[in-house]
Amino acid sequence: MDTHAFLNACRDALGAAHVLTADADKAAYLTDQRQRFTGQALAVVKPANTVQVAAIVRICRHFQVPIVPQGGNTGLVLGSVPDQSGQAIVLSLKRLNRIRAIDAVNHTITVDAGCILQTAQEAAVAADRLLPLSLAAEGSCTIGGNLSTNAGGTAVLRYGNARELCLGLEVVTPQGEILNGLRGLRKDNTGYDLRDLYIGAEGTLGIITAAVLKLFPLPQTQLTALAAVSTPEHALRLLTLAQSRCGATLTGFELMSDLCLQLVGKHFPQLAFPFDQRHPHYVLLELSDSESAAHASRLLEALIGSALEQEICRDAVLASSTAQARALWHLRENISLAQAQEGPNIKHDISLPISRIADFIAATDTLLQQRFPGCRNVTFGHLGDGNLHYNVAPPPDRPADEFLQRQTEINRVVHDSVDRFGGSISAEHGLGALKREEILRYKSAVEINLMKTIKHALDPLNLMNPGKVI
Amino acid sequence: MDTHAFLNACRDALGAAHVLTADADKAAYLTDQRQRFTGQALAVVKPANTVQVAAIVRICRHFQVPIVPQGGNTGLVLGSVPDQSGQAIVLSLKRLNRIRAIDAVNHTITVDAGCILQTAQEAAVAADRLLPLSLAAEGSCTIGGNLSTNAGGTAVLRYGNARELCLGLEVVTPQGEILNGLRGLRKDNTGYDLRDLYIGAEGTLGIITAAVLKLFPLPQTQLTALAAVSTPEHALRLLTLAQSRCGATLTGFELMSDLCLQLVGKHFPQLAFPFDQRHPHYVLLELSDSESAAHASRLLEALIGSALEQEICRDAVLASSTAQARALWHLRENISLAQAQEGPNIKHDISLPISRIADFIAATDTLLQQRFPGCRNVTFGHLGDGNLHYNVAPPPDRPADEFLQRQTEINRVVHDSVDRFGGSISAEHGLGALKREEILRYKSAVEINLMKTIKHALDPLNLMNPGKVI
Numbered sequence: 059m060d061t062h063a064f065l066n067a068c069r070d071a072l073g074a075a076h077v078l079t080a081d082a083d084k085a086a087y088l089t090d091q092r093q094r095f096t097g098q099a100l101a102v103v104k105p106a107n108t109v110q111v112a113a114i115v116r117i118c119r120h121f122q123v124p125i126v127p128q129g130g131n132t133g134l135v136l137g138s139v140p141d142q143s144g145q146a147i148v149l150s151l152k153r154l155n156r157i158r159a160i161d162a163v164n165h166t167i168t169v170d171a172g173c174i175l176q177t178a179q180e181a182a183v184a185a186d187r188l189l190p191l192s193l194a195a196e197g198s199c200t201i202g203g204n205l206s207t208n209a210g211g212t213a214v215l216r217y218g219n220a221r222e223l224c225l226g227l228e229v230v231t232p233q234g235e236i237l238n239g240l241r242g243l244r245k246d247n248t249g250y251d252l253r254d255l256y257i258g259a260e261g262t263l264g265i266i267t268a269a270v271l272k273l274f275p276l277p278q279t280q281l282t283a284l285a286a287v288s289t290p291e292h293a294l295r296l297l298t299l300a301q302s303r304c305g306a307t308l309t310g311f312e313l314m315s316d317l318c319l320q321l322v323g324k325h326f327p328q329l330a331f332p333f334d335q336r337h338p339h340y341v342l343l344e345l346s347d348s349e350s351a352a353h354a355s356r357l358l359e360a361l362i363g364s365a366l367e368q369e370i371c372r373d374a375v376l377a378s379s380t381a382q383a384r385a386l387w388h389l390r391e392n393i394s395l396a397q398a399q400e401g402p403n404i405k406h407d408i409s410l411p412i413s414r415i416a417d418f419i420a421a422t423d424t425l426l427q428q429r430f431p432g433c434r435n436v437t438f439g440h441l442g443d444g445n446l447h448y449n450v451a452p453p454p455d456r457p458a459d460e461f462l463q464r465q466t467e468i469n470r471v472v473h474d475s476v477d478r479f480g481g482s483i484s485a486e487h488g489l490g491a492l493k494r495e496e497i498l499r500y501k502s503a504v505e506i507n508l509m510k511t512i513k514h515a516l517d518p519l520n521l522m523n524p525g526k527v528i
Numbered sequence: 529m530d531t532h533a534f535l536n537a538c539r540d541a542l543g544a545a546h547v548l549t550a551d552a553d554k555a556a557y558l559t560d561q562r563q564r565f566t567g568q569a570l571a572v573v574k575p576a577n578t579v580q581v582a583a584i585v586r587i588c589r590h591f592q593v594p595i596v597p598q599g600g601n602t603g604l605v606l607g608s609v610p611d612q613s614g615q616a617i618v619l620s621l622k623r624l625n626r627i628r629a630i631d632a633v634n635h636t637i638t639v640d641a642g643c644i645l646q647t648a649q650e651a652a653v654a655a656d657r658l659l660p661l662s663l664a665a666e667g668s669c670t671i672g673g674n675l676s677t678n679a680g681g682t683a684v685l686r687y688g689n690a691r692e693l694c695l696g697l698e699v700v701t702p703q704g705e706i707l708n709g710l711r712g713l714r715k716d717n718t719g720y721d722l723r724d725l726y727i728g729a730e731g732t733l734g735i736i737t738a739a740v741l742k743l744f745p746l747p748q749t750q751l752t753a754l755a756a757v758s759t760p761e762h763a764l765r766l767l768t769l770a771q772s773r774c775g776a777t778l779t780g781f782e783l784m785s786d787l788c789l790q791l792v793g794k795h796f797p798q799l800a801f802p803f804d805q806r807h808p809h810y811v812l813l814e815l816s817d818s819e820s821a822a823h824a825s826r827l828l829e830a831l832i833g834s835a836l837e838q839e840i841c842r843d844a845v846l847a848s849s850t851a852q853a854r855a856l857w858h859l860r861e862n863i864s865l866a867q868a869q870e871g872p873n874i875k876h877d878i879s880l881p882i883s884r885i886a887d888f889i890a891a892t893d894t895l896l897q898q899r900f901p902g903c904r905n906v907t908f909g910h911l912g913d914g915n916l917h918y919n920v921a922p923p924p925d926r927p928a929d930e931f932l933q934r935q936t937e938i939n940r941v942v943h944d945s946v947d948r949f950g951g952s953i954s955a956e957h958g959l960g961a962l963k964r965e966e967i968l969r970y971k972s973a974v975e976i977n978l979m980k981t982i983k984h985a986l987d988p989l990n991l992m993n994p995g996k997v998i
Contacts, residue, residue, distance in 0.1 A: 162883075163768055165882070207717060210717075214714065216776075219714075231974065236974065237975060242881045242950065243879045243914060244684065245689060245913050245915045246955065247958045248954045249959060250728070250729055250978075250982055251728055255724070258721055259721075304818060305747070307775070347775075349773070409713045409715045413631050480712065480713075484717050485716065489719060504706065509720045512725075513720075516978070
């Protein structure tokens with residue numbers, strides 16, 4: 059491969075300023091968010107628009123250079139960084155950052171792939187609309203990355219994953235053609251669903267360059283409560299009760315074990331623990347109401363009243379101000395940070411049929427204690443979606459390194475258990491390079507072969523994010 | 529091809545009673561629902577379960593016999609009947625009709641593809657849950673057909689199309705393998721979205737044999753109102769107001785022109801017209817409330833009150849009993865029958881960005897009057913989804929035949945207009961054989977080629993429902 063000719067072709071297409079080859083310039087694009095891996099790249103290229111993305115893809119095709127598409131580089135499964143061969147380029151979408159259009163009556167927003175999620179959220183609010191996709195990285199992740207990983211987050215219970223929020227896509231194919239599917243339609247049954255094939259494909263089938271996303275009316279009010287429960291089983295009963303009484307008003311239902319909040323209290327002592335005594339588990343509930351604050355209060359108070367009466371819940375606090383609600387959410391949002399400050403741990407982003415969660419936690423906690431005595435389960439997550447962040451920390455009195463060396467064994471115990479309970483080993487983070495091998499153990503040969511067939515048909519030269527997903 | 533050997537292999541696989549070859553036995557499977565087309569088939573085969581479906585597919589593959597999968601045969605685009613070559617078999621899924629499981633806590637139902645939609649709805653209700661998919665043919669259509677055509681219906685506004693209601697699929701591939709993807713998970717990001725590729729593919733990529741569908745809590749109450757409005761523009765303003773004030777409680781929003789209700793009144797005089805005077809357009813609204821009938825009444829009355837005050841709506845009736853609500857829905861549901869009794873007409877199942885609907889109707893009505901003076905627009909549909917049944921009837925004083933002979937021209941005017949307004953020429957019925965050529969005019973070569981690539985990769989022998997979709 060004539061590297062010189064390749065880079066010159068890229069410079070001709072984008073201008074020299076947007077083809078980064080110096081190590082210092084490339085560095086920020088080569089290491090993943092959790093700083094676990096640093097790859098190498100021939101160059102980092104930064105096209106300004108879809109036509110330039112297509113031009114770069116055609117150049118890469120001509121020179122047979124692999125492409126790693128990258129948005130905010132906030133992924134958690136090594137999906138947006140190149141390998142160490144140094145043969146690929148990173149194609150950053152960050153300059154494609156326009157809000158193209160908002161249609162308040164159609165409840166849609168059309169955005170470039172490199173648009174920061176929070177920017178799109180704010181544009182929606184300015185039009186008196188809600189873009190419900192919301193996750194920890196929203197200040198730096200991009201819409202293209204959200205769609206390529208089918209991001210989840212905290213509002214899935216009511217509004218669905220990124221997939222359910224997308225009506226149309228613009229995609230540059232591995233052949234360097236532009237697929238314009240930017241339709242803002244709720245119903246369109248005219249052939250194969252290409253949109254959902256690109257969503258969640260982590261850039262291995264093409265490069266998402268723009269999308270039409272659904273918007274919703276802004277709720278009049280949001281109310282938050284923290285309920286203390288004895289067991290995950292009781293948390294599930296509270297979920298069923300809340301779903302039945304509150305319907306779509308229920309927009310958040312997060313489970314946290316007491317250990318999670320103990321760690322938050324230890325590392326963020328400024329965050330007040332809201333109960334007089336400890337409880338085994340806690341549920342953070344959120345209602346989003348289209349009527350009024352008074353209506354939401356009545357609904358939430360009646361729900362909590364019934365739950366206390368039925369002894370599903372042991373105690374509860376209802377936030378009486380936005381500040382109090384934020385304080386309750388901060389407890390939830392700081393679990394990951396508190397965990398990090400406590401020391402290394404082994405993370406599992408898993409999902410289960412909601413009805414199996416309590417049994418899964420009991421069975422898997424037991425298995426882990428048998429094999430790794432003293433290990434600590436830091437279990438929390440989006441219970442309403444069946445999505446647990448089932449993290450395992452070393453015993454407090456033992457060296458963390460010794461425990462971390464057994465990560466493969468621990469993953470095996472957890473993932474095999476997930477599989478037995480009909481779950482998924484990647485709920486919302488994707489496969490990337492991190493779980494690409496692991497998934498082979500849990501998917502049937504039929505499914506893996508279908509995925510390979512599709513990959514080969516759409517990207518026969520295997521230039522689109524090779525080494526990821528499949 | 530050795531027909532004798534082929535049929536014997538089928539009989540060996542299913543038992544002779546389930547391989548129909550006599551004309552009288554096959555007849556019911558060969559003509560489409562609207563009786564516009566009758567095909568021919570080597571045989572109609574009726575497997576009892578997924579393993580038998582796979583066996584038949586492998587036999588067909590060996591003998592290179594095309595397969596037309598069929599559920600309730602209620603499709604509207606000639607997607608479920610064979611062509612006239614007599615070389616294909618019809619594979620009826622009707623014997624795969626079990627409810628496999630209901631999980632009330634996970635809010636899921638697992639059903640065979642040949643299960644009648646209404647049977648699945650009733651099973652959900654028996655478990656105190658709602659399966660919201662609902663359409664005119666629900667008493668005879670099947671879940672497999674609903675998914676293969678991505679059926680819409682009357683609850684899409686709140687709950688989405690069949691696609692959004694499906695969590696997992698079991699599929700027999702064109703190779704006769706069984707893909708078990710019957711996962712009941714809200715979040716699962718482990719590779720390509722095969723599920724959504726089969727949904728809406730009308731049996732051209734594989735045969736759906738079972739599905740996991742989402743359930744919802746049964747609403748406490750449903751309330752219906754009929755509002756009279758001056759223009760489609762006012763109907764859109766009422767929609768925006770209702771979405772903002774009622775949120776997800778709004779589950780139905782149907783538009784009907786006065787001519788629609790005039791036809792209903794003429795052919796079904798027993799259905800009372802609920803207003804003192806005629807109005808240009810009407811909107812049927814439905815609220816589904818998780819709280820109480822009293823709460824729903826307050827919400828609906830406040831909404832209608834505001835709409836009257838803002839002069840968005842001219843008059844309204846609120847159903848005060850289930851019988852009255854049914855009567856209002858009967859007006860809507862009998863439009864198609866009234867139209868059929870009035871005489872032939874040319875139907876268009878189209879969708880548009882919701883914000884463009886009023887302009888589309890005005891522009892297209894005008895174009896049609898210019899080209900076909902005196903023709904009558906019978907316009908109604910799921911306004912909340914942007915989905916119109918934009919039907920065109922002959923002038924009352926002219927022979928219908930003369931008008932119907934110009935169907936191709938009329939379709940062209942309507943579909944070209946849909947395309948200019950960013951819409952779809954098939955909102956909820958699919959392409960089948962009926963719109964397979966037509967769609968080539970409106971989709972880009974890039975999109976058509978991607979569809980062909982996928983079809984060829986998954987079904988290289990082109991045995992799965994050939995001549996449909998692509």
